[in-house]
Amino acid sequence: MIRTFFRHILESFKSLKRNGWMTVSSISAVTITLTLLGVFLLIIMNTVKLAEDMESNVDVSVFITYGTDDEGKEELEEQLKEIPHVKSVSFSSQDDELKRIQEAYGDVWGLFDQDNPLLDVFTVRAEDPEYVKEITEEASTITKYVDKASYGEDLSDKIFGIAQKVRTWGLIGSIILLVVAIFLISNTIRITILSREREIQIMRLVGAKNGYIRWPFFLEGGWIGILGSFIPIALMFFGYEKAFNIINPVLLRSNYTLIEPGTFIIQISILLLGIGFVIGSLGSVISMRRFLKF
Secondary structure (H helix, E strand, C coil): CHHHHHHHHHHHHHHHHHHCHHHHHHHHHHHHHHHHHHHHHHHHHHHHHHHHHHHHCCCEEEEECCCCCHHHHHHHHHHHHCCCCEEEEEEECHHHHHHHHHHHHCHHHHHHCCCCCCCCEEEEEECCHHHHHHHHHHHHCCCCCEEEEECCHHHHHHHHHHHHHHHHHHHHHHHHHHHHHHHHHHHHHHHHHHHCHHHHHHHHHCCCCHHHHHHHHHHHHHHHHHHHHHHHHHHHHHHHHHHHHHHHHHHHCCCCCCCCCCHHHHHHHHHHHHHHHHHHHHHHHHHHHHHHCC
């Protein structure tokens, strides 16, 4: 049994060498496919991560009606804390808000130092992002002291919508890439099988079982998938770390981060290696079933 298995492995390696350019063509197809797939996965997973960061950082801004005295602000704060699923409530004066905007947008807002048009605001943090909309609606009902309550819904909803589209279309694109790779490999293996059809017929005439004939081709497809995954894995290892070092410092300024390399890249690499072997072997199996009719 073990001797037969190693014979199959040896035969699959001989077949790779014997088919020369066809093997190179198949490996190239897998390399391109897995590279695109790896990039897709990195973009999708980091987009989901950023969307989750943005979602967790979404707070409700409750703008206080102009002219509200300290007693009214204290009463409003207590009312906001009583709203279900509120985690914390913090106060920011109109002067604090102006300073924050000046730091973000520059001296152009210095014109309003003497006549500040901004309102005092309570920043309300939810226990969970899913309660943000509910808290905003509840805070808006406190008409006595609240001028407006908002969580930046226009921008936030657009960001979440984009993230969802990236996830959906990224998944569709990944599936298409895998199907294309399996098709290319199956065609390559088919040509290999047809070129050795006489040899296979002789093997069957002398009593070789179907499984014995299938194994070398199955392994050959698997080797093609594994060899085709080496370059994508190398690109993931070195390319993502460089991209991370360039992009992440910029995102940190807004309290967002990409997924750390290290374990993440190792997981992606193992996944690409596994996918490479699976699509290679699957392409071989499809070719043998369709064209040899074992």
